[in-house]
Amino acid sequence: xxxxxxxxxxxxxxxxxxxxxxxxxxxxxxxxxxxxxxxxxxxxxxxxxxxxxxxxxxxxxxxxxxxxxxxxxxxxxxxxxxxxxxxxxxxxxxxxxxxxxxxxxxxxxxxxxxxxxxxxxxxxxxxxxxxxxxxxxxxxxxxxxxxxxxxxxxxxxxxxxxxxxxxxxxxxxxxxxxxxxxxxxxxxxxxxxxxxxxxxxxxxxxxxxxxxxxxxxxxxxxxxxxxxxxxxxxxxxxxxxxxxxxxxxxxx
Amino acid sequence: xxxxxxxxxxxxxxxxxxxxxxxxxxxxxxxxxxxxxxxxxxxxxxxxxxxxxxxxxxxxxxxxxxxxxxxxxxxxxxxxxxxxxxxxxxxxxxxxxxxxxxxxxxxxxxxxxxxxxxxxxxxxxxxxxxxxxxxxxxxxxxxxxxxxxxxxxxxxxxxxxxxxxxxxxxxxxxxxxxxxxxxxxxxxxxxxxxxxxxxxxxxxxxxxxxxxxxxxxxxxxxxxxxxxxxxxxxxxxxxxxxxxxxxxxxxxxxxxxxxxxxxxxxxxx
Numbered sequence: 388x389x390x391x392x393x394x395x396x397x398x399x400x401x402x403x404x405x406x407x408x409x410x411x412x413x414x415x416x417x418x419x420x421x422x423x424x425x426x427x428x429x430x431x432x433x434x435x436x437x438x439x440x441x442x443x444x445x446x447x448x449x450x451x452x453x454x455x456x457x458x459x460x461x462x463x464x465x466x467x468x469x470x471x472x473x474x475x476x477x478x479x480x481x482x483x484x485x486x487x488x489x490x491x492x493x494x495x496x497x498x499x500x501x502x503x504x505x506x507x508x509x510x511x512x513x514x515x516x517x518x519x520x521x522x523x524x525x526x527x528x529x530x531x532x533x534x535x536x537x538x539x540x541x542x543x544x545x546x547x548x549x550x551x552x553x554x555x556x557x558x559x560x561x562x563x564x565x566x567x568x569x570x571x572x573x574x575x576x577x578x579x580x581x582x583x584x585x586x587x588x589x590x591x592x593x594x595x596x597x598x599x600x601x602x603x604x605x606x607x608x609x610x611x612x613x614x615x616x617x618x619x620x621x622x623x624x625x626x627x628x629x630x631x632x633x634x635x636x637x638x639x
Numbered sequence: 640x641x642x643x644x645x646x647x648x649x650x651x652x653x654x655x656x657x658x659x660x661x662x663x664x665x666x667x668x669x670x671x672x673x674x675x676x677x678x679x680x681x682x683x684x685x686x687x688x689x690x691x692x693x694x695x696x697x698x699x700x701x702x703x704x705x706x707x708x709x710x711x712x713x714x715x716x717x718x719x720x721x722x723x724x725x726x727x728x729x730x731x732x733x734x735x736x737x738x739x740x741x742x743x744x745x746x747x748x749x750x751x752x753x754x755x756x757x758x759x760x761x762x763x764x765x766x767x768x769x770x771x772x773x774x775x776x777x778x779x780x781x782x783x784x785x786x787x788x789x790x791x792x793x794x795x796x797x798x799x800x801x802x803x804x805x806x807x808x809x810x811x812x813x814x815x816x817x818x819x820x821x822x823x824x825x826x827x828x829x830x831x832x833x834x835x836x837x838x839x840x841x842x843x844x845x846x847x848x849x850x851x852x853x854x855x856x857x858x859x860x861x862x863x864x865x866x867x868x869x870x871x872x873x874x875x876x877x878x879x880x881x882x883x884x885x886x887x888x889x890x891x892x893x894x895x896x897x898x899x900x901x902x903x904x905x906x907x908x
Binding site: 438439440459462464466469471472474475476477478481482485488489490491492493494495519520521537 | 662665666668782783784785786787789790792793794796797798799800801802803841843844845847848849850852853
Protein backbone atom coordinates (compact mmCIF):
# COMPACT_ATOMS: atom_id res chain seq x y z
CA UNK A 388 0.00 0.00 0.00
CA UNK A 389 1.20 3.54 -0.75
CA UNK A 390 2.33 5.19 2.48
CA UNK A 391 0.54 8.40 3.47
CA UNK A 392 3.83 10.27 3.89
CA UNK A 393 7.13 9.11 2.51
CA UNK A 394 10.49 10.85 2.88
CA UNK A 395 13.33 9.18 1.03
CA UNK A 396 16.95 10.29 1.35
CA UNK A 397 15.87 13.88 2.10
CA UNK A 398 18.78 16.27 2.46
CA UNK A 399 18.39 19.99 3.17
CA UNK A 400 21.22 22.50 3.48
CA UNK A 401 20.40 25.94 4.85
CA UNK A 402 23.10 28.62 4.88
CA UNK A 403 25.87 26.06 4.37
CA UNK A 404 24.69 23.89 7.28
CA UNK A 405 23.28 20.43 6.68
CA UNK A 406 19.94 20.55 8.51
CA UNK A 407 18.51 17.27 7.20
CA UNK A 408 20.99 14.54 6.32
CA UNK A 409 19.53 11.76 4.16
CA UNK A 410 16.35 11.39 6.19
CA UNK A 411 14.00 8.44 5.60
CA UNK A 412 10.55 8.28 7.16
CA UNK A 413 7.27 6.55 6.37
CA UNK A 414 3.90 7.21 7.92
CA UNK A 415 0.67 5.28 7.34
CA UNK A 416 -2.95 6.41 7.64
CA UNK A 417 -4.01 6.66 11.27
CA UNK A 418 -0.46 6.22 12.51
CA UNK A 419 0.69 8.41 15.40
CA UNK A 420 4.35 9.35 15.05
CA UNK A 421 6.36 11.40 17.53
CA UNK A 422 9.19 13.42 15.99
CA UNK A 423 11.57 13.70 18.91
CA UNK A 424 14.79 15.66 19.26
CA UNK A 425 16.39 18.63 20.96
CA UNK A 426 16.33 22.19 19.59
CA UNK A 427 18.17 22.43 16.29
CA UNK A 428 17.94 18.72 15.52
CA UNK A 429 16.00 19.46 12.33
CA UNK A 430 12.40 18.78 13.40
CA UNK A 431 10.90 22.03 12.12
CA UNK A 432 12.77 21.73 8.83
CA UNK A 433 11.45 18.20 8.37
CA UNK A 434 7.88 19.41 8.95
CA UNK A 435 8.37 22.31 6.50
CA UNK A 436 9.66 19.86 3.90
CA UNK A 437 6.62 17.63 4.43
CA UNK A 438 4.38 20.69 4.04
CA UNK A 439 5.97 21.56 0.73
CA UNK A 440 7.20 24.92 2.08
CA UNK A 441 10.81 23.89 1.57
CA UNK A 442 12.23 21.91 -1.34
CA UNK A 443 15.04 19.54 -0.36
CA UNK A 444 18.32 19.60 -2.31
CA UNK A 445 18.19 15.80 -2.53
CA UNK A 446 15.58 13.14 -1.96
CA UNK A 447 11.85 12.69 -2.44
CA UNK A 448 8.87 13.83 -0.38
CA UNK A 449 5.62 12.12 -1.30
CA UNK A 450 2.15 12.46 0.18
CA UNK A 451 -0.21 9.71 -0.94
CA UNK A 452 2.36 8.83 -3.61
CA UNK A 453 2.53 12.33 -5.11
CA UNK A 454 4.92 15.28 -4.60
CA UNK A 455 4.08 17.08 -1.32
CA UNK A 456 3.74 20.49 -2.96
CA UNK A 457 0.68 19.39 -4.91
CA UNK A 458 -1.09 17.75 -1.99
CA UNK A 459 -1.62 20.75 0.32
CA UNK A 460 -5.33 19.95 0.63
CA UNK A 461 -4.50 16.62 2.29
CA UNK A 462 -2.43 18.21 5.05
CA UNK A 463 -3.44 20.02 8.23
CA UNK A 464 -0.79 22.05 10.01
CA UNK A 465 -0.24 23.58 13.44
CA UNK A 466 2.79 25.91 13.33
CA UNK A 467 5.24 26.44 16.17
CA UNK A 468 4.64 29.23 18.69
CA UNK A 469 1.35 30.63 17.49
CA UNK A 470 0.79 33.74 19.58
CA UNK A 471 -2.53 35.33 18.82
CA UNK A 472 -2.91 38.99 19.71
CA UNK A 473 -5.60 39.53 22.38
CA UNK A 474 -7.20 42.16 20.11
CA UNK A 475 -7.19 40.02 16.96
CA UNK A 476 -10.80 40.31 15.76
CA UNK A 477 -11.44 36.59 15.42
CA UNK A 478 -13.76 34.43 17.43
CA UNK A 479 -12.73 30.81 17.77
CA UNK A 480 -15.36 29.77 15.22
CA UNK A 481 -14.07 32.40 12.74
CA UNK A 482 -10.49 31.17 13.13
CA UNK A 483 -11.48 27.53 12.63
CA UNK A 484 -13.55 28.52 9.57
CA UNK A 485 -10.39 29.98 8.01
CA UNK A 486 -9.04 26.41 8.00
CA UNK A 487 -11.74 25.58 5.45
CA UNK A 488 -11.49 28.52 3.08
CA UNK A 489 -8.95 31.04 4.44
CA UNK A 490 -6.86 30.69 1.28
CA UNK A 491 -9.72 31.76 -0.99
CA UNK A 492 -10.30 35.28 -2.26
CA UNK A 493 -13.38 37.31 -1.42
CA UNK A 494 -15.63 37.53 1.62
CA UNK A 495 -16.67 34.34 3.47
CA UNK A 496 -20.23 33.26 2.80
CA UNK A 497 -21.83 31.80 5.92
CA UNK A 498 -23.61 28.51 5.26
CA UNK A 499 -25.07 25.72 7.31
CA UNK A 500 -22.52 23.22 5.97
CA UNK A 501 -19.65 25.53 6.87
CA UNK A 502 -20.99 26.08 10.39
CA UNK A 503 -21.54 22.34 10.84
CA UNK A 504 -17.97 21.52 9.76
CA UNK A 505 -16.59 24.12 12.16
CA UNK A 506 -18.71 22.78 15.02
CA UNK A 507 -17.62 19.22 14.27
CA UNK A 508 -13.92 20.16 14.28
CA UNK A 509 -14.27 22.09 17.54
CA UNK A 510 -16.06 19.11 19.09
CA UNK A 511 -13.27 16.74 18.01
CA UNK A 512 -10.64 19.08 19.48
CA UNK A 513 -12.56 19.39 22.75
CA UNK A 514 -13.08 23.09 22.17
CA UNK A 515 -16.80 23.28 21.38
CA UNK A 516 -17.41 25.40 24.50
CA UNK A 517 -14.96 28.06 23.24
CA UNK A 518 -16.65 28.72 19.87
CA UNK A 519 -17.93 32.21 20.65
CA UNK A 520 -14.86 33.49 22.50
CA UNK A 521 -12.13 35.72 21.20
CA UNK A 522 -9.31 33.42 20.06
CA UNK A 523 -6.50 35.70 21.26
CA UNK A 524 -7.78 35.86 24.82
CA UNK A 525 -7.67 32.11 25.51
CA UNK A 526 -5.02 30.28 27.53
CA UNK A 527 -2.13 28.54 25.76
CA UNK A 528 -3.75 25.11 26.06
CA UNK A 529 -7.10 26.41 24.80
CA UNK A 530 -5.41 28.16 21.84
CA UNK A 531 -3.65 24.90 20.99
CA UNK A 532 -7.02 23.07 20.88
CA UNK A 533 -8.36 25.80 18.60
CA UNK A 534 -5.35 25.50 16.30
CA UNK A 535 -5.91 21.73 16.14
CA UNK A 536 -9.57 22.31 15.22
CA UNK A 537 -8.36 24.76 12.55
CA UNK A 538 -5.98 22.10 11.22
CA UNK A 539 -8.53 19.26 11.03
CA UNK A 540 -11.62 21.19 9.85
CA UNK A 541 -10.82 20.59 6.16
CA UNK A 542 -10.62 16.83 6.93
CA UNK A 543 -6.97 16.27 6.07
CA UNK A 544 -5.43 12.80 5.92
CA UNK A 545 -2.16 14.00 7.45
CA UNK A 546 -1.74 16.28 10.45
CA UNK A 547 1.61 17.98 11.08
CA UNK A 548 2.17 19.69 14.43
CA UNK A 549 5.28 21.66 15.38
CA UNK A 550 5.93 21.51 19.16
CA UNK A 551 2.28 21.89 20.18
CA UNK A 552 3.10 20.85 23.75
CA UNK A 553 5.82 23.46 24.33
CA UNK A 554 4.95 25.89 27.14
CA UNK A 555 1.93 23.85 28.25
CA UNK A 556 1.48 22.63 31.81
CA UNK A 557 1.37 18.85 32.21
CA UNK A 558 -2.45 18.43 32.42
CA UNK A 559 -2.95 20.60 29.30
CA UNK A 560 -0.25 18.68 27.43
CA UNK A 561 -1.88 15.37 28.36
CA UNK A 562 -5.27 16.63 27.21
CA UNK A 563 -3.85 17.76 23.85
CA UNK A 564 -2.14 14.38 23.36
CA UNK A 565 -5.38 12.52 24.00
CA UNK A 566 -7.25 14.78 21.55
CA UNK A 567 -4.63 14.02 18.89
CA UNK A 568 -4.67 10.28 19.64
CA UNK A 569 -8.41 10.15 19.12
CA UNK A 570 -8.16 12.18 15.90
CA UNK A 571 -5.68 9.56 14.65
CA UNK A 572 -7.73 6.58 15.83
CA UNK A 573 -11.24 7.73 14.97
CA UNK A 574 -10.62 9.65 11.75
CA UNK A 575 -7.72 7.59 10.43
CA UNK A 576 -5.57 10.72 10.22
CA UNK A 577 -1.80 10.21 10.20
CA UNK A 578 -0.28 12.40 12.91
CA UNK A 579 3.32 13.65 12.91
CA UNK A 580 4.02 15.69 16.04
CA UNK A 581 7.35 17.19 17.03
CA UNK A 582 8.40 17.46 20.67
CA UNK A 583 11.62 17.78 22.60
CA UNK A 584 10.26 15.59 25.39
CA UNK A 585 8.92 12.20 24.29
CA UNK A 586 7.36 11.29 27.65
CA UNK A 587 3.90 12.82 27.18
CA UNK A 588 3.68 10.96 23.85
CA UNK A 589 4.88 7.53 25.03
CA UNK A 590 1.42 6.09 25.78
CA UNK A 591 0.05 6.85 22.31
CA UNK A 592 2.98 6.70 19.86
CA UNK A 593 2.77 4.01 17.14
CA UNK A 594 6.16 5.07 15.84
CA UNK A 595 8.99 7.25 17.09
CA UNK A 596 11.16 9.29 14.74
CA UNK A 597 14.17 10.37 16.76
CA UNK A 598 16.35 13.15 15.37
CA UNK A 599 19.86 14.34 16.21
CA UNK A 600 22.01 16.65 14.07
CA UNK A 601 19.78 16.29 11.01
CA UNK A 602 19.81 12.47 11.10
CA UNK A 603 16.75 10.40 11.89
CA UNK A 604 16.06 6.93 13.26
CA UNK A 605 12.48 5.65 13.02
CA UNK A 606 10.71 2.60 14.40
CA UNK A 607 8.78 1.42 17.44
CA UNK A 608 9.89 2.93 20.75
CA UNK A 609 11.31 -0.48 21.72
CA UNK A 610 13.49 -0.50 18.59
CA UNK A 611 14.68 3.11 18.64
CA UNK A 612 14.82 4.30 22.24
CA UNK A 613 17.86 2.17 23.12
CA UNK A 614 21.31 3.27 24.16
CA UNK A 615 23.06 1.63 21.14
CA UNK A 616 20.70 3.10 18.53
CA UNK A 617 20.70 6.64 19.95
CA UNK A 618 24.48 6.59 20.58
CA UNK A 619 25.01 5.85 16.91
CA UNK A 620 22.52 8.57 15.91
CA UNK A 621 24.19 11.19 18.14
CA UNK A 622 27.68 10.04 17.17
CA UNK A 623 28.70 9.87 20.82
CA UNK A 624 27.67 7.63 23.72
CA UNK A 625 24.28 8.33 25.30
CA UNK A 626 22.33 6.27 27.76
CA UNK A 627 18.61 5.59 27.89
CA UNK A 628 17.40 5.47 31.48
CA UNK A 629 13.95 4.33 32.61
CA UNK A 630 12.77 6.07 35.77
CA UNK A 631 9.37 4.72 36.79
CA UNK A 632 7.26 5.31 33.66
CA UNK A 633 9.52 8.00 32.25
CA UNK A 634 12.35 7.68 29.77
CA UNK A 635 15.41 9.91 29.95
CA UNK A 636 18.21 10.17 27.41
CA UNK A 637 21.47 11.34 29.01
CA UNK A 638 25.01 11.77 27.77
CA UNK A 639 26.88 8.59 28.74
CA UNK B 640 -22.01 71.45 -4.50
CA UNK B 641 -21.45 73.84 -1.62
CA UNK B 642 -18.12 73.48 0.23
CA UNK B 643 -19.92 72.17 3.31
CA UNK B 644 -21.76 69.44 1.40
CA UNK B 645 -18.57 68.49 -0.46
CA UNK B 646 -16.74 68.24 2.86
CA UNK B 647 -19.47 66.06 4.36
CA UNK B 648 -19.61 63.71 1.35
CA UNK B 649 -15.82 63.31 1.14
CA UNK B 650 -15.65 62.82 4.90
CA UNK B 651 -18.30 60.09 4.76
CA UNK B 652 -16.55 58.19 1.94
CA UNK B 653 -13.22 58.41 3.75
CA UNK B 654 -14.77 57.15 6.99
CA UNK B 655 -16.37 54.18 5.23
CA UNK B 656 -13.03 53.17 3.70
CA UNK B 657 -10.95 53.72 6.81
CA UNK B 658 -12.94 51.18 8.88
CA UNK B 659 -12.06 47.95 7.07
CA UNK B 660 -8.63 49.09 5.91
CA UNK B 661 -7.82 50.37 9.40
CA UNK B 662 -8.88 47.12 11.11
CA UNK B 663 -6.51 45.14 8.88
CA UNK B 664 -3.75 47.70 9.47
CA UNK B 665 -4.02 47.43 13.25
CA UNK B 666 -4.51 43.64 13.26
CA UNK B 667 -1.47 43.14 11.00
CA UNK B 668 0.66 45.44 13.14
CA UNK B 669 1.23 47.87 10.27
CA UNK B 670 0.31 51.12 11.98
CA UNK B 671 3.91 52.34 11.64
CA UNK B 672 3.89 51.51 7.92
CA UNK B 673 0.61 53.41 7.63
CA UNK B 674 2.16 56.41 9.30
CA UNK B 675 5.17 56.30 6.96
CA UNK B 676 2.74 56.31 4.04
CA UNK B 677 1.05 59.33 5.56
CA UNK B 678 4.38 61.15 5.68
CA UNK B 679 5.13 60.14 2.09
CA UNK B 680 1.77 61.72 1.30
CA UNK B 681 3.09 65.10 2.44
CA UNK B 682 5.75 64.82 -0.27
CA UNK B 683 3.06 64.08 -2.83
CA UNK B 684 0.87 66.91 -1.65
CA UNK B 685 3.76 69.38 -1.74
CA UNK B 686 4.81 68.15 -5.18
CA UNK B 687 1.20 68.52 -6.33
CA UNK B 688 1.19 72.12 -5.15
CA UNK B 689 4.45 72.84 -6.98
CA UNK B 690 3.20 71.23 -10.18
CA UNK B 691 -0.18 72.90 -9.92
CA UNK B 692 -2.25 69.69 -9.86
CA UNK B 693 -4.87 68.52 -7.36
CA UNK B 694 -3.05 67.48 -4.17
CA UNK B 695 -5.09 64.26 -4.05
CA UNK B 696 -3.22 62.98 -7.12
CA UNK B 697 0.04 63.86 -5.41
CA UNK B 698 -0.99 61.95 -2.29
CA UNK B 699 -2.01 58.86 -4.27
CA UNK B 700 1.07 58.82 -6.51
CA UNK B 701 3.60 59.26 -3.70
CA UNK B 702 1.82 56.88 -1.34
CA UNK B 703 1.90 54.12 -3.94
CA UNK B 704 5.58 54.83 -4.70
CA UNK B 705 6.43 54.80 -0.99
CA UNK B 706 4.51 51.55 -0.50
CA UNK B 707 6.43 49.96 -3.37
CA UNK B 708 9.75 51.22 -1.94
CA UNK B 709 8.91 49.78 1.48
CA UNK B 710 8.02 46.42 -0.08
CA UNK B 711 11.20 46.40 -2.17
CA UNK B 712 13.50 47.35 0.73
CA UNK B 713 11.72 45.43 3.47
CA UNK B 714 11.54 41.68 2.92
CA UNK B 715 10.10 39.27 5.44
CA UNK B 716 11.84 39.97 8.73
CA UNK B 717 10.10 42.35 11.12
CA UNK B 718 13.21 44.41 11.88
CA UNK B 719 14.15 44.80 8.20
CA UNK B 720 10.61 45.94 7.45
CA UNK B 721 10.75 48.44 10.30
CA UNK B 722 14.04 49.84 9.00
CA UNK B 723 12.70 50.08 5.44
CA UNK B 724 9.63 51.91 6.72
CA UNK B 725 11.78 54.32 8.72
CA UNK B 726 14.09 55.02 5.80
CA UNK B 727 11.19 55.76 3.44
CA UNK B 728 9.59 57.98 6.09
CA UNK B 729 12.77 60.03 6.54
CA UNK B 730 13.44 60.36 2.83
CA UNK B 731 9.93 61.54 2.06
CA UNK B 732 9.85 64.15 4.84
CA UNK B 733 13.17 65.54 3.58
CA UNK B 734 11.65 65.94 0.11
CA UNK B 735 8.57 67.55 1.67
CA UNK B 736 10.78 70.08 3.41
CA UNK B 737 12.44 70.92 0.10
CA UNK B 738 9.21 71.20 -1.91
CA UNK B 739 7.40 73.26 0.72
CA UNK B 740 10.43 75.54 1.06
CA UNK B 741 10.45 76.23 -2.69
CA UNK B 742 6.67 76.67 -2.77
CA UNK B 743 6.41 79.01 0.22
CA UNK B 744 9.38 81.12 -0.88
CA UNK B 745 7.65 81.88 -4.19
CA UNK B 746 3.97 82.00 -3.27
CA UNK B 747 1.67 82.60 -0.32
CA UNK B 748 -0.99 79.98 -0.92
CA UNK B 749 -0.81 78.38 2.52
CA UNK B 750 0.56 75.19 1.00
CA UNK B 751 2.23 74.02 4.19
CA UNK B 752 -0.90 74.10 6.30
CA UNK B 753 -3.06 72.63 3.53
CA UNK B 754 -0.72 69.72 2.84
CA UNK B 755 0.14 68.87 6.41
CA UNK B 756 -3.22 69.50 8.06
CA UNK B 757 -5.76 69.44 5.24
CA UNK B 758 -8.34 71.91 4.05
CA UNK B 759 -11.57 70.03 3.60
CA UNK B 760 -13.55 73.23 2.94
CA UNK B 761 -11.51 74.27 -0.09
CA UNK B 762 -11.39 71.06 -2.13
CA UNK B 763 -11.02 71.49 -5.88
CA UNK B 764 -14.20 70.86 -7.84
CA UNK B 765 -14.27 67.37 -9.29
CA UNK B 766 -12.57 65.86 -6.24
CA UNK B 767 -15.71 64.05 -5.06
CA UNK B 768 -16.01 61.48 -7.89
CA UNK B 769 -12.28 60.75 -7.71
CA UNK B 770 -12.50 60.23 -3.95
CA UNK B 771 -15.48 57.90 -4.41
CA UNK B 772 -13.74 55.89 -7.15
CA UNK B 773 -10.48 55.49 -5.21
CA UNK B 774 -12.43 54.59 -2.08
CA UNK B 775 -14.27 51.89 -4.02
CA UNK B 776 -10.96 50.45 -5.30
CA UNK B 777 -9.50 50.36 -1.78
CA UNK B 778 -12.60 48.65 -0.36
CA UNK B 779 -12.73 46.16 -3.24
CA UNK B 780 -9.07 45.19 -2.67
CA UNK B 781 -9.73 44.72 1.05
CA UNK B 782 -12.78 42.55 0.33
CA UNK B 783 -10.85 40.48 -2.23
CA UNK B 784 -7.99 39.81 0.19
CA UNK B 785 -10.23 39.49 3.27
CA UNK B 786 -9.71 35.82 4.09
CA UNK B 787 -6.01 35.48 3.13
CA UNK B 788 -5.27 38.62 5.19
CA UNK B 789 -6.96 37.15 8.26
CA UNK B 790 -5.27 33.77 7.76
CA UNK B 791 -1.85 35.45 7.44
CA UNK B 792 -2.59 37.42 10.61
CA UNK B 793 -3.06 34.13 12.49
CA UNK B 794 0.27 32.79 11.15
CA UNK B 795 1.92 33.44 7.76
CA UNK B 796 2.96 29.78 7.44
CA UNK B 797 -0.70 28.70 7.57
CA UNK B 798 -1.32 30.84 4.50
CA UNK B 799 1.86 29.60 2.77
CA UNK B 800 0.94 25.96 3.47
CA UNK B 801 -2.39 26.53 1.72
CA UNK B 802 -0.74 27.95 -1.37
CA UNK B 803 -1.26 31.63 -0.51
CA UNK B 804 1.69 33.93 -1.23
CA UNK B 805 1.79 36.17 1.88
CA UNK B 806 4.09 38.66 0.11
CA UNK B 807 1.62 39.09 -2.73
CA UNK B 808 -1.30 39.45 -0.32
CA UNK B 809 0.73 41.94 1.72
CA UNK B 810 1.58 43.99 -1.35
CA UNK B 811 -2.05 44.05 -2.45
CA UNK B 812 -3.09 45.19 0.99
CA UNK B 813 -0.40 47.89 1.05
CA UNK B 814 -1.92 49.27 -2.16
CA UNK B 815 -5.34 49.41 -0.50
CA UNK B 816 -3.76 51.07 2.54
CA UNK B 817 -1.99 53.65 0.33
CA UNK B 818 -5.30 54.66 -1.22
CA UNK B 819 -7.04 54.85 2.16
CA UNK B 820 -4.23 56.99 3.59
CA UNK B 821 -4.41 59.32 0.55
CA UNK B 822 -8.14 59.78 0.99
CA UNK B 823 -7.74 60.39 4.69
CA UNK B 824 -5.03 62.96 3.87
CA UNK B 825 -7.54 64.95 1.84
CA UNK B 826 -9.80 65.09 4.89
CA UNK B 827 -7.47 65.79 7.79
CA UNK B 828 -4.11 66.44 6.10
CA UNK B 829 -1.34 64.09 5.19
CA UNK B 830 0.55 64.12 8.44
CA UNK B 831 -2.53 63.27 10.52
CA UNK B 832 -4.11 60.91 8.03
CA UNK B 833 -3.34 57.64 9.85
CA UNK B 834 -5.17 58.92 12.93
CA UNK B 835 -8.45 58.21 11.17
CA UNK B 836 -7.27 54.68 10.30
CA UNK B 837 -5.70 53.75 13.64
CA UNK B 838 -8.05 55.25 16.22
CA UNK B 839 -11.48 53.99 15.19
CA UNK B 840 -10.09 50.56 14.22
CA UNK B 841 -8.18 50.12 17.47
CA UNK B 842 -11.26 51.20 19.43
CA UNK B 843 -13.46 48.73 17.53
CA UNK B 844 -10.98 45.90 18.14
CA UNK B 845 -11.33 46.54 21.86
CA UNK B 846 -15.08 46.25 21.72
CA UNK B 847 -16.18 43.52 19.29
CA UNK B 848 -15.01 40.02 18.44
CA UNK B 849 -15.88 39.47 14.80
CA UNK B 850 -13.82 40.90 11.94
CA UNK B 851 -16.81 42.18 9.95
CA UNK B 852 -18.37 43.73 13.05
CA UNK B 853 -15.08 45.41 13.96
CA UNK B 854 -14.88 46.89 10.46
CA UNK B 855 -18.44 48.17 10.50
CA UNK B 856 -18.02 49.66 13.97
CA UNK B 857 -14.71 51.29 12.97
CA UNK B 858 -16.39 52.86 9.93
CA UNK B 859 -19.25 54.15 12.05
CA UNK B 860 -16.86 55.60 14.62
CA UNK B 861 -14.80 57.23 11.86
CA UNK B 862 -18.00 58.60 10.33
CA UNK B 863 -19.10 60.10 13.64
CA UNK B 864 -15.66 61.67 14.15
CA UNK B 865 -15.48 63.05 10.60
CA UNK B 866 -18.99 64.43 10.39
CA UNK B 867 -18.80 65.77 13.93
CA UNK B 868 -15.44 67.35 13.13
CA UNK B 869 -16.77 68.99 9.97
CA UNK B 870 -19.79 70.30 11.84
CA UNK B 871 -17.71 71.76 14.67
CA UNK B 872 -15.22 73.30 12.24
CA UNK B 873 -18.09 74.90 10.35
CA UNK B 874 -19.53 76.29 13.60
CA UNK B 875 -16.10 77.52 14.69
CA UNK B 876 -16.17 80.34 12.10
CA UNK B 877 -18.09 82.24 14.76
CA UNK B 878 -15.59 81.39 17.47
CA UNK B 879 -12.68 83.40 18.88
CA UNK B 880 -9.95 84.31 18.44
CA UNK B 881 -10.09 85.52 14.86
CA UNK B 882 -13.42 84.31 13.49
CA UNK B 883 -11.51 82.43 10.75
CA UNK B 884 -12.56 79.02 11.96
CA UNK B 885 -10.63 76.23 13.63
CA UNK B 886 -9.11 73.45 11.49
CA UNK B 887 -11.26 70.41 10.65
CA UNK B 888 -8.34 68.11 11.36
CA UNK B 889 -8.17 69.31 14.96
CA UNK B 890 -11.80 68.43 15.61
CA UNK B 891 -11.65 65.09 13.77
CA UNK B 892 -8.51 63.88 15.50
CA UNK B 893 -9.72 65.13 18.90
CA UNK B 894 -12.93 63.11 18.40
CA UNK B 895 -10.89 60.07 17.39
CA UNK B 896 -8.88 60.36 20.60
CA UNK B 897 -12.08 60.61 22.64
CA UNK B 898 -13.47 57.48 20.95
CA UNK B 899 -10.24 55.58 21.52
CA UNK B 900 -10.10 56.65 25.17
CA UNK B 901 -13.71 55.61 25.70
CA UNK B 902 -12.98 52.18 24.18
CA UNK B 903 -10.03 51.71 26.54
CA UNK B 904 -12.26 52.52 29.49
CA UNK B 905 -14.95 50.13 28.20
CA UNK B 906 -12.39 47.34 27.76
CA UNK B 907 -11.09 47.70 31.33
CA UNK B 908 -14.55 47.10 32.77
